[in-house]
Amino acid sequence: MKKLKYILVFLFVSTVTCIERSRSAKAYLNAVLILSVGLISIGGQAQQLQSYIEEAESNNPEIQAFELQYNIAEEKVNEANWLPNTEVSAGYFVSEPETRVGAQRARIGVKQMLPWFGTINARENYATSMAEAEYVEITIAKRKLALSVAQSYYRLYETRAKQKILEENIQLLKTYEQLALTSVEVSKASAVDVLRLQIRQNELQQQKEVLEEEFNSEQTTFNNLLNRNENMSVDIVAAMAIPDKDPIYGTEALSLNPELIKYEKLYESISQSELLNQRESLPMVGFGVDYLPVTARDDAMFTDNGKDILMPMVSVSIPIFNNRYKSISRQNELRQKKIETQKEQQLNVLESAFAKAISQRNQARIKFNTQAKNLMQANDAEQILIKNYETGTIDFNDVLDIQELQLKFQMNQIESVQMYYVQQSIINYLI
Template identity: 65%
Template sequence: MKNIHKLFRKTFIFCTLFFVIKSQSQELQSYLKQAMANNPEIQKFELQYNIASEKVNGVKTLPNTEFGASYFVSEPETRTGAQRFKLSVKQMLPWFGTITSKENYISSLADATYEDIVIAKRKLITSVSQSYYNLYANAAKQKVLEENIKLLETYETLALTSVEVGKASAVDVLRLQMRQNEMEQLLAILNQQYLTEKTTFNKLLNRDKSISINILSDLNFPSEDFEMNTNTLEVHPELLKYDKLYQSIETSELLNKKENAPMIGFGLDYINVVERPNMNFSDNGKDILMPMVTVSIPIFNNSYKSKTKQNSLQQQEILAQKQERKNTLETFLDKAINERIAARISYKTQTKNVKQAKNAEEILIKNYETGTIDFNDVLDIQELQLKFEMNQIESIKSYFIQTTIINYLTN
């Protein structure tokens, strides 16, 4: 039954992974699989779970068997002879069900530790996806800047031609060149930021930071949002962990009651007796064999009463922590939903603005054919177009990043 439970959990994790990546590129799917297999944090939590599970085997034992040996320096005389040495063995047995209670308690702690694996894998999916979208946005912005730099070079050529025929001044050329310098500076900065994000991404996959990353050249904005069930937040692993911890306290209290019960011991004493010299009777030199039964009763049991009170307080603390975390997750979810809506609104607006800016650019080019081009207008339109295109990319990135947060919280 326990193996079936583990299989269900692993299937759940896989379904969560598939849901996140099903609409994304094959590259991202491959990267997520690599991260799940190689990330050291996941390996750390899996090892912690294995250690916690192995502890179950450690409690399936009885208390140490006691062996004793003694030698009579002054041999006491008995009717059957002098006692020379004594051997003893004793085994204490816990109260019925105590060992099972210990197993249940350790197993409940292991179950709580397993939730750490589920949480870590969800967070890893989110981190890798968000880093991927950051790389996409950076690469997309660099592409836009390169296109705008080429456009400014075209305008610079037009301006130089206009200067030759007296339709523009050298100042117009210098303004275009200064604007081009600013773009090249921004492009260089973006390139450095890309390298930083590239290191972050590769380290999430636990591989060398210099390995190249295949990024989508174009990320389409979804026409509509996927359906989500906010009620699934109730069974989020971060909250389920508190339920597991609460249950572990319950099993701890059951164990405490068992340990407060008496312990029964069984033993055997063997005493070696030396034959009495010059005497002849049936029991002369007969060794002594003495079975024993002992009972250990915890008369002074204040420690067990204190443990019961501690368990009750810990359960109250866990309930308070769960409610606090639930409130936080609900806040995160509401924020992510609203910011994703805002990203869609922004994307629509920026798309309109980009289109209108390009129309204005076409008008300016046509005006150049009639000799009435104003390079101040050229710079203004070019700056607006760049701004709108950058905002459009930011809207796409924000939408997908907020989606990864929503996926983390609701799937």
């Protein structure tokens, strides 16, 4: 059951990859939230790390900046629904032209140009595609933040676990010291043996205090990731173990990495940009009306004398010199080719990082198993020494050698566990 809880920590992101097949970014995050609640209800240890990640996402200034940028991009969708300015003109005839029905005094006109059918919709689609690309940036930033929080958490665990092992070894050496003092009294050991044991205790105490400084420094880093008081205490799981089996992933899972999806969104946004460019290269149609007030003639009386003039108008704006639009189309084509090459390069980078993480995770398991065997044999050697003490023969140099080996194997085991989970967190980020 305890191993299941640890597995849940890194299964979180890997399970999410199935959800990322959804084309809606908001639906994706909602699904992640549901999954998180499920993990919290199953494993308390998974809940601890996940709660820290959620706190970091809520408080991190970089994430907030990305969200604001996305809000700006969303607002640009509303901005896209616009029409050219309505033109209103007015003029007064200083020298009034005479017409059959009277003199024209002024001219007032109103005109509205309208883009070709579908242009506004094309603008909105382009703005929406840009907003989706911005949303992927939020997903990438959250993934990177989750990776940083997890890695810092595992470093804190490593430091605390090593301190615990050091304290246990210090207590063990104190027990040996009492054995040595007893042996000195019956002339079966020398005072030098006692001093060696005390010196070894001092060395372990020094390592423990140095680790405390490392823990405080890493705790500050961790709290800064969560954007909270740097002196706040961090609850760390007491013990972690490598699970019996590793989750199996294939490189095809990398296709769902947001860093690759980002290029797909950018490619789509350029496609929408090209559709908009084609619409904007079409004519614009204008509708308007001119109003001319007329002064009635005094020298004649006839029908329509002094009748004002109302003249509806239609105009067409034709982009005859359209090299600009042709150039934009060519630029869009080149941008898409550039994005394709960038995506291919990024996939190569992700595949290399994925293979390295898998390899180092496997190395961590191999090292852990080897250290477990070594530790078992060292414990057997320790038992032999204890039995020798009962028969009255004990070499405290051997005691120190065995204790040093035990400590080495225990430290290596902790480092292997830390390395395993750090590499698993990298794998979770990549898939």
